[in-house]
Structures are given as structure tokens and as C-alpha cells.
Amino acid sequence: MLTFQQSSRLAAGLTPTLLALCLLTSCQEPAEPDRSPARSTTEETAVSGKIERRVASAVVIDGDTIELPGGERVRYLGVDTPEEGAPFHAEAARRNAELVAAGDLLLVREHSDTDRYSRLLRHVWIKAADGERVLVGEALVREGLAKATPYPPDIGLASRLRLAETEAQIDRRGLWAGLELEAYYLGSSDKFHRPDCASARSIRRATRFDTRQAATESGRRPARCCNP
Ligand SMILES: [Zn+2]
DSSP states (O other): OOHHHHHHHHHHHHHHHHHHHHHHHHHOOOOOOOOOOSHHHHHHHTSSSSSSEEEEEEEEEETTEOOOOSSSSEETTTTEOTTTTSSTTTHHHHHHHHHHHTTEEEEEEOOOOOOOOOOOEEEEEEEOOOOOOOEEHHHHHHTSSSSSSTTTOOOOOOOHHHHHHHHHHHTOGGTTOOOOOSSSSOOOEEEEETTTTTHHHHHHTTTEESSSSHHHHHHHHOOOTOOO
């Protein structure tokens, strides 16, 4: 993960063009969002979906929310970053800003349009320095700064995000720094526990999982009592 100094250097290294773009979009009247249709199917393959909109730049609100030129807010699909006051809240927001600064954002919609706060629910892809498309939410999950949080019906990329989360957990990155893995886990119908948890022992027919990944993949959530 980048240190704060490295991040600052990265931010300071933004190209003049990019800065000019940011200035343009924020100083003029709200620009009409680019609703031009996708330019190539290759690009749509790269972002695993139909490109709804292309945006030159955006302002980061927090780890999983950005604001488009014109004021619409976008909440990333399938991920959740720490709330204000929680550990890694600031890191997630800072890293999100770094990623989004790459510009040329592609917005991909699944089924839902907006949430109850009228934020657009979208996958947001940036163009990395090497030209590859990067899913911002996935990058945050892989670095341990966001959790994979599938909310039906928008679960088209859920397994991809879960894989990134497993990677972060194995390497104990960010949020997972203190994660202690068990030899096995015990599941009730909707949750899973550490094997020595008292509540786990009272489950009538517990399902045994050999790995934490297998437990989460079954759709069960970590129980609050033992926070496995
Ligand atoms: Zn428990």
C-alpha cells in the first residue's frame, strides 16, 4: 500500500491536462454528462457490462461515493468502505481519490438505478497508466480498504469482488490486518462462527466449513459474537 508521502507525490504528479480538465468541469456551468453510446465492444468487454456514461473527471466524497460534474452522486456497487470515524475511513477516501484522478471514468449499470439517497448505483472503471481498465471498487477491496458487499439484484461482479476480498484477507491488508483465521468454521442457516464460540456450540445442525472463504461463499455472514 502507498504511504501518505507516496500518495502526495502521486497527487502532485497529476498531468497539467488532467488538472485543466478538473478546473474546466468545476468552473463552468454544470457540463452536460456525456451520454454518447459506447465506442467499442472491446471496451465493453473490458468493463464486463454496457457502458452507460463516460465522464472526464469526478470529485470524491468518500471511499465509495463520487460526485459527477453537474452534481449527481454515484455510489459504487458491491462494495462498502468504512464509515466516518471507523478505522480506514480516511485511507479509503484518499485511495479512492487517487484512483479517480486517473480520469476517463466509465459508468456501468446493473439492475438498480438509484438508492434511497438518490445516488446512482454504478460500477466505476478508470483507465490505469498502462491503459488497462480498473474497477475502482475492486481495487479498494483488494487493498483491504473496502469490503465486498453484494446487494441483490446487482451481483453481476460479486464473485470477482469476493475473490479480491479473499486476496486481501490472506495477505491481511488494511481492514483485515488483525484477522485471525481458524482451522474451520461452524455455520448456522445464515451466519458462521469460530469453532470455539459458545453460540456456535448451541447450533443444532451446524454446517462445517474448512475455510473462511467457503463460509462466506455459502452466503453466510460473520456472526457478531465471535467476529470470525
Ligand atoms: Zn459466534
